[in-house]
Amino acid sequence: MLMDSPVIRFVNKMADLLLLNILYILCCIPIVTIGAATTALYHVTLRSIRYGDGYVVSEFIRSFKQNLLSSTLIWLLVVVVGAILGLDLYFWLKVAKGGIRIMMTGVNACILFVYLITVLYIFPVQAKLKNSIWLNIRNAAAMAIGHLFPYTMICVAITGGFVYLFYVSLAADLIAILIGFSLLAYIQSFFFYKVFAKYIEEDPVGEDDPLYGINNK
Secondary structure: OHHHOHHHHHHHHHHHHHHHHHHHHHHHOOOOOHHHHHHHHHHHHHHHHHHOOOOHHHHHHHHHHHOHHHHHHHHHHHHHHHHHHHHHHHHHHHOOOHHHHHHHHHHHHHHHHHHHHHHHHHHHHHHHOOOOHHHHHHHHHHHHHHOHHHHHHHHHHHHHHHHHHHHHOHHHHHHHHHHHHHHHHHHHHHHHHHHHHOOOOOOOOOOOOOOOOOOOO
16 A cells, blocks of 8 residues: 555654644743743653554653653752752862862763663653652663663763754754654654663553553652
8 A cells, every 4th residue: 555655654754843843932932931841842752652653743742741740850850960960070179189170070970871871761751650750860870870781881872863963063053953862862762762662561462551650650
């Protein structure tokens, strides 16, 4: 059938990612809602891997509303902790002197790396597991560290590659506006899903995904 052809499936996927990217950018405009928008973004991309394409708008909006408060609190925490760690690293690099400067810069860099990979996981985890904020943060950190090789480092490399392209190329910036954020999340979601599958036993695909709404005690 024509609808099953690789070309049609590719066009449908690109259309879904384009629509998802637009929704994500619009919901990020208030800035404070970036966390909820990112959670909704991963909700759609993770669901797409399990169920296939479709229902982009309704699934995004549903997840955005459900996670608005909790994901916003997580986002604010991410910003505050990131600012503290950034200032701390700046102090040891620019102000401190001698051996203490080298030692503390190394320590701070290690802490910053753990922070960054936890942030990489936290919104996919928030999209997948309906737990308390602190439990999801703990789960995100444990998964990020526990699967550092290969999955976390693959996601770090993919994210770094996208960031580098956006930084050096105006064309990449234009692509980002059109499809870049949703494409990045979709690619990452393949690896996040592999990690989640190690912790969550899934039933055969049906009308309801048993992973959404699960309580991970």
